[in-house]
Amino acid sequence: MVKFVDDLAGAIYDVFKFILKSIGYLLAGGIIVAIPMYFIVWLFGMFQ
Numbered sequence: 001m002v003k004f005v006d007d008l009a010g011a012i013y014d015v016f017k018f019i020l021k022s023i024g025y026l027l028a029g030g031i032i033v034a035i036p037m038y039f040i041v042w043l044f045g046m047f048q
Helices: 002-046
Strands: none
Touching: none
């Protein structure tokens, strides 16, 4: 019974770790892409 609970806790931990890591990569990618894109749009907006 203890091994089952340990395996279940490990599986839950792995799922949450995967979800949090995915959200972190998504946010980091969004920031890395959004800031330069916003700057480029701002720059082209100045020339109009």
